[in-house]
Amino acid sequence: MTQAAAARPAQAWWVLLTVALAGFASGLPLALTGQAMQAWLSLEGIDVATIGFLSLVGLPYTFKFLWAPLMDRFEPLPGLLGRRRGWLVITQLALAGALLALSTTAPKTQTLGFALLAVMVAFLSASQDVVIDAWRTDVLDPAHRGLGASLTVLGYRLAMILSGGVALIWTDPANAGSGGWTWPEVYRFMAMLMLGAAALSAFVLPRVEPLQGPRSQAANDLRGFLAVLVAVALGVWASNRWGAQAAQLLAGPALASTALTPALQKKWLDLVALLLGVGLTLPLAAWTARAARFETLLGGLRNYFAQPGAAAFLLFIVLYKLGDAFAGSLLTPFLLQGMAYSQAEVGVVNKLIGLWLTIAGALLGGALMLRLGLWRSLLFFGVLQMASNLGFWWLAQAGRDALPGLVLPAFDWGFVHLAQPTPVDGGLLMAIAFENITGGMGTAAFVAFLMNLTSQRFTATQFALLSAFASVGRVWVGPLAGVLAETIGWPRFFVVSTLAAVPALWMLWRLRGPISALDQR
8 A cells, every 4th residue: 555545544535636636737738739739730721741740749758758767766845845746846837837938939930939849848748747647656555546547537638628628619710709819828828727736736735755765876867867868869960960861762762653742752751751760769868878877767667677568568558549549649630621620619529528528438437447357448448449430430431411410509608608609510529429438438447557567666767658658659640640641531541540459459368367467466
């Protein structure tokens, strides 16, 4: 039993409530560099392939395990806020500042500056996630982690309803003359919310005391981290310097023999150059970490890989949400540009109604896990996740108005309003409902699975590694998805996204023994 659960068994309900609050803080910035940002870019008239490449601003989510060891090793404001809360307050205050800066930058005329600020927001958001994931795993008793995972999804999705759903209604052009918001105003408001989250983190979240026992040398960890940063910078520089030439050499002749337009050929070459850069940078960073003796990182990795099936678990983590990530990576441009739905309609259905259904799915998933167990939950929910992608295939094939819809009347709830009645397409509602319910169920089981894989001594390092692998699909499929959607069209794109879920289900069947054993810990 963890420190918090042992010390305050009568206050378990309070710990679970704070887990939901932390989930809200974690979910708030994600849409602001994801789907909300895509809506802003779509409104500015930026093409789908460019939006796909700009999804790379989320790269810090896939590399956060590199600096997570510092959050395990060091305690900012020692003795004041405990092991985790000091880092949480620092990252949330910095997030507020970065969102404020982003609100002053125009994406169409200041694209590079906008992208760099978005990367900074993603870096700080990923850092916040490192701390929240570790804090949640530390304060929750293993018996409550399934319920804790459901409440995390609850808070997370409530935040995304605000930043990714209500925000689209606020900024819909139909509301422009009646109190509608601009996107910069939305980002300034979200910055203020992050300031409030920092206050809650400082004064409300349960404290986690420092671990006792020997620790790695601080100088080694700092030196190792700086060495890894240098290695990553060298890999990025080499990729920028020679990546395009290497991509042209490897893929140029094959692409030239196709019927693709020169513009699409260029985008495919850019994608190949990107993959070559990753193939160079990651091994270079790993070699540097070993050479520089980055002990907290290396110790956390050794501890994780000591358990049976560790490497296979990592591959499964990448694959489990891959189909979902493929379909969701360009869902907002598909709905706004491909299907020509209005921002208000997308905001109401995909973000408000859809995310509430995700919450319902997460809570249902948490309840079913008590009866099904971890492995059967992952399998059942995974099959449903895969099938949900076919809903968007059907929507792309059938088009608008294939099913009877409804008209949402104008309303004014104070914090959000519609200036005029908004039609809601029945086909859109059906596809979104199925996808969000099943996605919420799968996420609840998946988060519980990740928590069961970590060791308390290296919680931040290991959970950051696992969740970074989990975000590989969400971040890295964006460039491929954008180019692929332009090349083969939306219906075939969603068929590919469905097939992308099959390898995970095959692996899950093969890993049923080791995953079932995690329930016995």
